[in-house]
Amino acid sequence: MEKKVPYSEFGYKVFYKIRPALKKLLKINVVGLENIPLTGGCILAANHRSHLDPPVLNIISPRPIIFLAKKELFEVPILGWIIKKAGAIPVKRDNRDLSTIKKAISLLKEGYVIGIFPEGTRARPGEFRKPQPGVGYLIEKAKVPVIPILVEGTDKILPVKSKFPKLFKYNIDVIIGKPINFEGISSYEHVAEKVMHEIKKLKEVKRDG
Template structure:
């Protein structure tokens, strides 16, 4: 058992009694190949909740500051997270993300870049569109529908893959690609 799977089972054991997590749409998740998993962001608990509900291990981009926190800096790399500098184009993080997708891994992103204080879907940053257009990964939208209320129901909905084949031919911008992804996430929150 890898550290990732060990950590996943520990986190699942901790969160399951606190929240009634309902998962929908797992049949939409590709069993193999690169996957760009794009999720809304409403709580600090979002990464572990996605980690325990996703059928495959997820590598999350996490803000660089977290890798300076004493306990987290040794745990995060072991649960497949890697740092990204916020507020600028971090070429190293972009290269790492593309390499993971090319290797057939799952790259998890919160395109909004920060948590939504209201729970509403915000504007996504260009990174999601960059990965969608520059890789052959399947793009899976995911919605976490809260609120995170102790012993309350929490839903995680995995949507159908977004097909970017034609849009790549049209050479759309990364901003337009991100907007398409965000709209799909928003639709999931409205229909579930």
């Protein structure tokens, strides 16, 4: 019996056909795409400033990304339907939602890509929030490559509380780092902090570029 994928295959086929147009429309620049593994389970960990972040990451990723998303988003008309079709996993407010973590780990073992936002919610423009310790718990248990990603510009195109994107005015920069080494880190909190530290460091890559 053929294994059923956790997202709409038809939806992703359509999405992949229009990705080049979406990338041009949103003026997305990408650095470090080669750092995303083409096979095997891995976690993509990015900063979060806009509801535009998940689709932008799926636009540039060579593989479908299954995001962990706040449970409340699944109740939003249209958006809730879209993220369900994309295979998103609902996350409760509890940092250590064990059922969510078990599902994410199971998908990682099956070779899928899981996308997370360590801050847990959107940060203010140009800022970073403190990472959630539950992120460290997931990473520690999953034991797969974790790829740090910096996304900048999405908060200008679709700011918090904005209903419509401000297209054509701004660029979006996506900087993808190399897998993080967690050797010697002793606690979930420190693992989460390490992830955010590596994401912030990618600002230097952008500046040098």
